[in-house]
Amino acid sequence: MVKRYTSMAYKNADDMIFGTAVHPVKAELGLEVGAGYVTAEVNYAPRPEAGVSKEKLVSEYRKLTTDIVARAVQIGFPAVSLETEHVEQMTNNPSWGGEIAHVQKTILEEYHEEYGIKCGLRHTPGDIREDRDLLALIGDKYDTLMESFEAVADGGADFLSIETMGGKEILDYAVLRNDVPGMIYAIGCLGGMDMEMIWTDIKKIADKKGRIAAGDTDCAQANTAMFIAGGLLDKNLAHTLAILARVLAGSRTLVGYEAGAQGPGKDCGYENTIIKSITGCPIAQEGKSATCAHADVMGNLTMQVCDLWSNESVEYHGEFGGTSVQCWSQTLNMDAALMNTAIQTGNAKVLRDMMALSDKYRDPQGYILAYDNAFKVGQAIVKDGNDLYLRAKNAVTETIKILEASKKEGKLIMSRFEQNALADAKASVDALTNEKDTFMSDSLAKYKAEVKVFRPETNYKW
Amino acid sequence: MVKRYTSMAYKNADDMIFGTAVHPVKAELGLEVGAGYVTAEVNYAPRPEAGVSKEKLVSEYRKLTTDIVARAVQIGFPAVSLETEHVEQMTNNPSWGGEIAHVQKTILEEYHEEYGIKCGLRHTPGDIREDRDLLALIGDKYDTLMESFEAVADGGADFLSIETMGGKEILDYAVLRNDVPGMIYAIGCLGGMDMEMIWTDIKKIADKKGRIAAGDTDCAQANTAMFIAGGLLDKNLAHTLAILARVLAGSRTLVGYEAGAQGPGKDCGYENTIIKSITGCPIAQEGKSATCAHADVMGNLTMQVCDLWSNESVEYHGEFGGTSVQCWSQTLNMDAALMNTAIQTGNAKVLRDMMALSDKYRDPQGYILAYDNAFKVGQAIVKDGNDLYLRAKNAVTETIKILEASKKEGKLIMSRFEQNALADAKASVDALTNEKDTFMSDSLAKYKAEVKVFRPETNYKW
Amino acid sequence: MDIDPTKILVRYNVQKEKAQTPDQMAAEMYPKDEPAKSIAKAIFEGEEDDVIEGLEKAIEKGANPIKLIDDVLMPGMKIVTDLYDQGVVFLPNVMMSADAMLEGIEFCKESAGSAPKPKGKVVCHVAEGDVHDIGKTIVAALLRSAGYEVVDLGRDVPVDEVIAAVKKESPMMLTGTALMTTTMYAFKEINDRLLEAGIKVPFQCGGGAVNQDFVSSYQLGIYGEEAADAPKMANAILAGKGLAQLKDMFHKH
Amino acid sequence: MDIDPTKILVRYNVQKEKAQTPDQMAAEMYPKDEPAKSIAKAIFEGEEDDVIEGLEKAIEKGANPIKLIDDVLMPGMKIVTDLYDQGVVFLPNVMMSADAMLEGIEFCKESAGSAPKPKGKVVCHVAEGDVHDIGKTIVAALLRSAGYEVVDLGRDVPVDEVIAAVKKESPMMLTGTALMTTTMYAFKEINDRLLEAGIKVPFQCGGGAVNQDFVSSYQLGIYGEEAADAPKMANAILAGKGLAQLKDMFHKH
Ligand code: B12
Numbered sequence A, B: 001m002v003k004r005y006t007s008m009a010y011k012n013a014d015d016m017i018f019g020t021a022v023h024p025v026k027a028e029l030g031l032e033v034g035a036g037y038v039t040a041e042v043n044y045a046p047r048p049e050a051g052v053s054k055e056k057l058v059s060e061y062r063k064l065t066t067d068i069v070a071r072a073v074q075i076g077f078p079a080v081s082l083e084t085e086h087v088e089q090m091t092n093n094p095s096w097g098g099e100i101a102h103v104q105k106t107i108l109e110e111y112h113e114e115y116g117i118k119c120g121l122r123h124t125p126g127d128i129r130e131d132r133d134l135l136a137l138i139g140d141k142y143d144t145l146m147e148s149f150e151a152v153a154d155g156g157a158d159f160l161s162i163e164t165m166g167g168k169e170i171l172d173y174a175v176l177r178n179d180v181p182g183m184i185y186a187i188g189c190l191g192g193m194d195m196e197m198i199w200t201d202i203k204k205i206a207d208k209k210g211r212i213a214a215g216d217t218d219c220a221q222a223n224t225a226m227f228i229a230g231g232l233l234d235k236n237l238a239h240t241l242a243i244l245a246r247v248l249a250g251s252r253t254l255v256g257y258e259a260g261a262q263g264p265g266k267d268c269g270y271e272n273t274i275i276k277s278i279t280g281c282p283i284a285q286e287g288k289s290a291t292c293a294h295a296d297v298m299g300n301l302t303m304q305v306c307d308l309w310s311n312e313s314v315e316y317h318g319e320f321g322g323t324s325v326q327c328w329s330q331t332l333n334m335d336a337a338l339m340n341t342a343i344q345t346g347n348a349k350v351l352r353d354m355m356a357l358s359d360k361y362r363d364p365q366g367y368i369l370a371y372d373n374a375f376k377v378g379q380a381i382v383k384d385g386n387d388l389y390l391r392a393k394n395a396v397t398e399t400i401k402i403l404e405a406s407k408k409e410g411k412l413i414m415s416r417f418e419q420n421a422l423a424d425a426k427a428s429v430d431a432l433t434n435e436k437d438t439f440m441s442d443s444l445a446k447y448k449a450e451v452k453v454f455r456p457e458t459n460y461k462w
Numbered sequence C, D: 001m002d003i004d005p006t007k008i009l010v011r012y013n014v015q016k017e018k019a020q021t022p023d024q025m026a027a028e029m030y031p032k033d034e035p036a037k038s039i040a041k042a043i044f045e046g047e048e049d050d051v052i053e054g055l056e057k058a059i060e061k062g063a064n065p066i067k068l069i070d071d072v073l074m075p076g077m078k079i080v081t082d083l084y085d086q087g088v089v090f091l092p093n094v095m096m097s098a099d100a101m102l103e104g105i106e107f108c109k110e111s112a113g114s115a116p117k118p119k120g121k122v123v124c125h126v127a128e129g130d131v132h133d134i135g136k137t138i139v140a141a142l143l144r145s146a147g148y149e150v151v152d153l154g155r156d157v158p159v160d161e162v163i164a165a166v167k168k169e170s171p172m173m174l175t176g177t178a179l180m181t182t183t184m185y186a187f188k189e190i191n192d193r194l195l196e197a198g199i200k201v202p203f204q205c206g207g208g209a210v211n212q213d214f215v216s217s218y219q220l221g222i223y224g225e226e227a228a229d230a231p232k233m234a235n236a237i238l239a240g241k242g243l244a245q246l247k248d249m250f251h252k253h
């Protein structure tokens, strides 16, 4: 059994700040995360051509790793962290990922030795647990996935992460139908159940190998909703619903920490402010310097309490200013330098508040994820921390409450459409039971009937 | 005759701030620069293939312009400005540049009308005045260049700029030989003379067409020095010398304003903080969000008093997050949003100081360009504002003084190598005459003998 | 610390929102007569039961169930997709309306004991190696709402399977979705294999990674920027447009 | 507001600076005997007059001027370029030392009334359409300092002129510099034209826009990352390395 969170790591929202976490973690080559400074976490994707063989792939990662550290030294950055998100071949062939981790770590060691630069390395195997249209969360693919974690831990990865997919078969259906109870079921319940299983095992591997079980992200669900929601003028999903998926992710992603993860949480987990408020673990975040990877409506706000600052992903290619990884890593590191200056001059909270305010009223998503409101959502989750269903429902209820209350303040101007979607969501959530068992069995019946790719028996441990 | 600056626009360095200039300027579609807010200025380069025909080039600019404004609207940015730096064909065929300006302006008008977004457009014809290895500053190419300015002004460009090259034949020689008097001659004297000629004519065109003569940059010389100097570990030029080229550029680029330019000064003019302190005109700057174009050691610092915030240049191509221009424009706009939040919350000076401090001690270049020191350099320039030679020499002398004095403070740690280069520079400048005429005739004789591509008679108006 | 957000950002979506509500706009578009009006309203609201109820009434009154599909259900759905195209209603409304309409069609078919000739058949798929299928799901839903029969091959579909399905179904149009730069090259291969087999079906390709330049590089390819372009292209094919004309229509960049 | 910068940045250049000064390191490398020692020192300091003075003394004492070039001037210069390679001295020192050494060579040639056989001839150029010539200037200077004869075609050089120069000069090596993505394609054309003419001269290409992948795409191309790679490659050619071996040596990525 995992240990549920039923209280907050921070007394007040205002105690949260970038660069510092209640429980910092330490990588092998001097880097500490959450120990009083922010560090860039650089992400990259190999060029498509590089995928044809193991040799080409290894050489691609060798080049880009060197590029990143070399640039960091040239500009005088005291630290840098790298994240390798596996392409499918690297996870399906555990030795590939392992070798790449080893090659990268060796380069980091050389630079650390020569210049004293502090370095970290995260590996994120792909969640390969699927079979065409069907999830295959348990079984052979699960075993391969665990082998992959062992291999990258052996190779030298400091931080172990993954973006798990439990619940996604329901979310994909529910999110296109404004089905909030379905989102609660998908993200809060099924997602949480899957995470409990997998993170218990990842933690074991991390402990065995002396590495850090870092954390998950609800990329597969909350980010899917965020992307479908898109920009201000997109018409695919109300942003008031996208934020409900996100706060649900807060409840879900927390399970990883309950199973022993220690952070830094994964960059694309926009739920991480909530997570940090509950766990006190350090987090990675992405935003305005991850536009290479995606567009979001809260580019500064996500910096507010980050410990690592990431560009999410950029394909390795040339730019006028160097290779793409050099360009983006320098931008990230400069952002980090500004935050670290704020810390050293005693202005961290001022900068934090400016970052939050610059996006807080841009969109309902930013409004809720602003650290003060995110903290309230955290409180709603831990209130019923022992009940995966209730705490997920609480997160939604609290969010709706905050958004409704915002109307009085009059700064977040929601479109009529967003307000209607919110009202509909409220009605459907108010109608829900408070009994987990009832909700679970009702939902099981409903989605077995409606979603043809739903395979509850083989994918979840009930 | 141009009107020389002999006093400062600001009483104190501390009065300078981003987003506000003493003399704001106004573009056609609602955008004001220096009027209390910072706006992104997006820069781009067409893909090589697009250069083959006028049609392809026009279509390339049509696409990327739409991309940029569409993204700005999606994320809720109140304003955006674009800069088109000509590829050679667009200047050599004035009608090409003119048509592209027109196509771009038309798109901006449509978005301005539909959404009310404030827009600006800068065109920067290339300085085509050369002939293989020789500069050809005066003559046929000059006339074509002026036609290009007329055409882009007709097409709708709000801001007219150029990166002029006067003096470069000497700088290229001097900079590789630690020859500081040669740098003074190249940048301060020859560069200034050329600018006086060309900016007097650009100003006439701007006035005739109702456009704004915006300003120049010493890209060809000070940026060349900055790039040769490179990162901390590069060994091609002492950074203490690169900053001398830069402060000389302060004296040189000022001439454009003396001939009637009003700003916003060009993004890559890292001398612009000095310029703003003297003229009170708004400036564009680039830094941490221009890593797509180049690497510098002062990515936050350059934001300190900017009015437009630019990415310098990015080739138009796809990224995971959209096209390259969308990605970088969003990052820039987010930086601007943070600065505007600081302004609105009364924290602009705090943010400015953090930006400056994050890079001030990274490198001698950042140390001098930090707004407090840049202001002192400005004062040294205007002290002898009427004498192009003396004011250039003053800038160098003042800079050396500030760097020497920094040793007491002990925060900027210069390498022994940088210190030696500085000492040598001091010795050679201390040995210089105070008489402009002597210096000019000595230099003329010296470089006619040493630099075989120097053609003083045909390139400068004596 | 607090701020007046109007000084730093603009919520263009709020500014651009039409004065009328979607309900009002839809109401103006409903047919005058009953039960067509109630059925259209039920479709707009995504209420399957009300759709069936309306259809029952109409059939009781002697309407031809198969004619009801064309005369009532399809125009009712068109109100929704038109409002979606105008940016007045959002995608989930379309999805839910489509669900309601499709149930209505099923009901009519059962009542009639026969099926109408669909407007045309379209095969949809996500490229091999790619699991990003939401764009494809949207495309399929919009095609169905527009009255097309959709054969949805799902995601991560091997080239062989795509070719086999096209041979088997002889669709009027094929769609492909790819969100990864690594997977989109399968479209070229599909194009070549189709041409080899002498099949010149228009092949509309879209999804995050895909752009017009890439799609232009193979003969059957037509770029689809947003999901709503799929029914538009199907309509254009019905109207007799050939490959060159389709490219003309959809290659805007 | 002020800050302790050591908490936010590291000046790695200061940290890495050797305990010894460049002057001390050079002093340890000077030859023992005079006037070789003084001449080496004069080269290191870039003092032409002192170089000439030292040479005069040596010739007075009966030294062979042409032998002085190989035995004194070249080794003296090598001290400077070695220290540059180690990152101890900077480029302007190399440029100024090279100027001094080249004056010394001129002086020796005049004294001898004859010229020594140079180590080899290299043609340098900047691609057509490109005015960025500082990289090329550095390359040429480093080649000269290493004792190679350089034919510098300058910048913005049409392909025809490059081909003509190679035919005329028969260099052991050709270099190309390009800083713009638009101009570097000229290198491919030069490669093809050379091969057409049956000339297999190693063609080292570098400059901001150029990368190893691009250079690998044509037969004669060898990528040059930094200017110091140019004399290294010339030396390797003298040592008998062929194209494949050169690629092996310089294609590190
Ligand atoms: C959500 C998401 C996921 C979800 C997918 C859920 C699902 N069922 O689709 C999950 C979490 C599962 C996922 C997994 C992965 N993902 Co993913 N994912 C995304 C994300 C964030 C959003 C995509 C999305 O849903 N967009 C919204 C939909 C509606 O847009 P769309 O599909 O483009 O469709 C629109 C139009 O294009 C059009 N359209 C689409 N198809 C067609 C067809 C026609 C005919 C027409 C007319 C129109 C049309 O209609 C739609 C609306 O108008 C993107 C980020 C991004 N920048 O795109 C990354 C992204 C696509 N993923 C990426 C990666 C790397 C992965 C993983 C490999 C991660 C990992 N390491 O495990 C795995 C992939 C595994 C695999 N083999 O495929 C990368 C791809 C990089 C690359 N190499 O190109 C991206 C770009 C993220 C990034 N920045 O790195 N991902």
Ligand code: B12
Pocket: A320, A321, B045, B085, B086, B087, B088, B125, B126, B127, B163, B165, B172, B219, B220, B221, B223, B224, B227, B228, B292, B293, B294, B295, B312, B313, D129, D130, D131, D132, D133, D134, D135, D136, D138, D139, D175, D176, D177, D178, D179, D180, D181, D182, D204, D205, D206, D207, D208, D209, D223, D224, D225, D226, D227, D228, D229, D230
């Ligand atoms: C200085 C500079 C200029 C100066 C050039 C001065 C001169 N005499 O060279 C001036 C101002 C004149 C200039 C003009 C222009 N420039 Co310019 N310029 C630069 C800048 C800032 C620095 C280049 C530089 O000198 N670097 C330092 C030198 C030492 O580096 P290097 O040449 O690469 O050489 C090193 C190595 O590569 C190697 N090397 C070089 N060659 C070789 C060869 C061999 C054999 C070997 C072994 C090694 C080797 O040795 C050197 C040291 O180790 C770059 C920015 C950048 N990111 O590169 C832009 C840049 C190159 N310029 C650019 C542009 C667009 C222009 C203009 C068109 C601008 C305009 N609109 O007018 C014009 C070009 C006109 C023309 N037709 O060429 C773009 C090119 C974009 C593209 N399309 O690819 C860049 C990238 C700027 C940008 N970010 O947009 N520019």
